[in-house]
Amino acid sequence: MTAQTLTGERADLLESLGTARYFLRNTVQGLTDEQAQLRPTVSELTLGGLIKHVGEIELGWARFVVDGPAAVAPPTEQAGWEKWANDFKMLPGESLERILQRYSEIAAETDELVRTVDLDSSHELPPAPWFQPGARRSARRVFTHIVAETAQHAGHADIIRESIDGKKSMG
Template sequence: MTNATTTLTGERADLLETLAAHRYFLRHTVQGLTDEQARQRTTVSELTLGGLLKHVAAQEAAWVRFVLEGPSSMPGPDDAEQMAKWAEEFRMGPDETLEAILARYEEVARRTDDLVRTLPDLDASHPLPEAPWFPKGAVRSARRVFVHIVAETAQHAGHADILRESLDGQKTMG
């Protein structure tokens, strides 16, 4: 990662503002919860609020590694150990705390925000690794990765809102 400070363009400022808004909504869904509540399943799915936060933080960190290191940083579907690790991202373990998960998410967010601010070229691109969920021969620019992080954060903030409302009736908005 570069240490050079660059002036934010409208695009970079927009990315940071949008990320901040969706991160706020996601974090807001766990406000006032105990660790036990954050581990609780409230729908038929395996999703929990603590698990969703872990997943979003882990995926954001993985995409930042991709921007910095390229496709070698992303495991393929034939890497059983990494696929098991990915599945575990969705679970808040008995020894994990919501406070620690939120602290990790803050750390990841700071690193991403720093990269959005300082990356010399948002057009810098890498090929995606071969996987059934990526189009064959696809390439992703840093810009597209940051937009993907925004989309994933927003999508999971919506999931978290449903889980929280199912838990105790609390709504993020309204």
């Protein structure tokens, strides 16, 4: 693809996504795999698991923009719920390096959508207890949701990191 200069809304979305992702990724800078798997708070969340979760959620929403409601529909069988639960965990054999690499790959795909997709395109949300029946989401709204989700979890990650070694990644 030829390099293009983006301005306006698309540039703002990309900058917001980049900033939120930076703060999330910054929370694991200098950590080992073992540290990324620690649970130093009462939460079940770990830093590795949190980044993995944010990436998988972003991937689901990016697929929603392209493919529609099935991409974010809740699981309908036990195996689906187990996969969903494992998306919050850094599992044995997973490395922080690979989780960060996967997150970068997902981010690059999302960024390409921000550059190219019709931001007004929309799909109906699937039936789920957390979605209003019949509600729709535009691509624009999906991207702002990804920014909010990433920023919220960057705050969670900052608390977890500070609990591990006292480092404040956001201030």
